[in-house]
Amino acid sequence: MEQNSYIKMQNICKSFSGVKVLDNVNLEIQKGTVHAIVGENGAGKSTLMKILSGIYQADSGEVYINGEKIHLNDAKDALQHGISFVHQELSMIPGMTITQNFFLGSEIQRHFFLNKKEMDKKAKQALASFGLKVSTHTPVDTLSVAQQQLVEIARAISFDAKIIIMDEPTASLTNSEIKALFEQINRLKSMDITIIFISHKIDELFQICDGMTVLRDGKFIASKSVNELTKSDVINMMVGREMGKIFPEHEVQGQKIVFSAKNLINKKLHDISFDLKQGEILGLAGLVGAGRTELAQAIYGIDYLVKGKLYIDGKEISQKSPRQAIKNGFALVPEDRKVNGLVLRQSVRYNITLAIIDRIYKFFIKNKELERKTLDNYFEKLSIKSNGFEQDCESLSGGNQQKVVFAKNLATDPKIIILDEPTRGIDVGAKSEIYNIIVDLTKKGMSVILISSEMEEILSLSDRVLIMHEGELMKEMASDDPEFNEVDIMRYAIGGVSK
8 A cells, every 4th residue: 555645544443233344444545546445235335435524433543634634523524624425315405406505504695694696606617617507596306316416526526625435426327427427537536636436336447446445344355456456356355255157047948928018008118019938037128218117117007008918828917006916926126126115114024024914914813924934935045134034124235125125026926027227236246146036036937027227237137138219119139149239239229220
């Protein structure tokens, strides 16, 4: 490690309720660089950054900025030292304008009154520097996620931030938005601003970062230049073992068509038809807004169909609600597990048994044996790690939250499971476990519809792919098709541009 580090954290320790989450962690970062903090869920990344940004105080250890030892009591202290945190869950207040959010808690006053003109002027200047052509009077909740992130970064720069921490900044962005964000990050680097970047997308880290620090189980593992590392090096350090092949081998279990959709039409879908075979993984590829999630929701009975028919084993079915879909043998793992997949403040037990509550309770009498058998079964099958059945889902790692969502859906004994972005926001070790779960399901005859924005997942797991663009099915291709590659799939996804 360099001796002239701009940021230096030494021997940082932090415990919650007697459980040590950071154990003598060290971090050194050079000025004007982009530095990644990587590790599996629960490795201590966010806790370490919350200490650097004043949200938490370390139990022991020291923090230095530009050689000066500092003590941060809160986030306001951190901002005064030039440290700003752009959280994954964006912190602006819906309904308030950009200017109001910009100066929230730091309002400019003139003779005991708010100087709205001056605040608006400064906000406009900050937005202009990032090329954001939106009115400062715009309510922030009408902006895209990418625009909201740039507003938060612009706010940080306007308050003279020298260090910006970005937690999963690309999780909800399209490829074009990620490219624009990376251009802004490189601009910040040229201004000698230091960026700390947390992401589970390892390919991204090699694109944008200069250095990486790896944490595992609350301990410091290594800190190296990106040029010294390979993707496999990073993964192996994160998980503490050789990962081998991340994607398991998979073969379609049969040619029997178990589900058919014919001429599906609604306000988003334009005459979609396809078949699904037993034991098959059918990928849905496309850009944001292509209609993939809307297709899943229409099949599952969430979205209304103006026209179209659904068939199971050749017999037409009615599927106008999720309840009907479950009875017909469908399950849906939704895109946003925290909003649509889990009741976060309820227990693991509550969440896993929620979809089969009518089986657990008969005439208000609880079948404790069935409940226990269900919980034991999925804890073992899915390797769910928790402090027990009564732990709140809110306090689980992202990977274990996703496994609970899987368990809840598998408890309904589905024949067909729709997976909408099943590995979003989880680390590479948990991803590998999810991939194995998916393939194991197909080996037992279950069929999978897989929606993913990660091309590697689509290419590595899918037996066939349906490519969508603005609600239309542009192309269907099998895994042995000559066009089954990232370039050609993307070509159809943007509207079928010719080669």
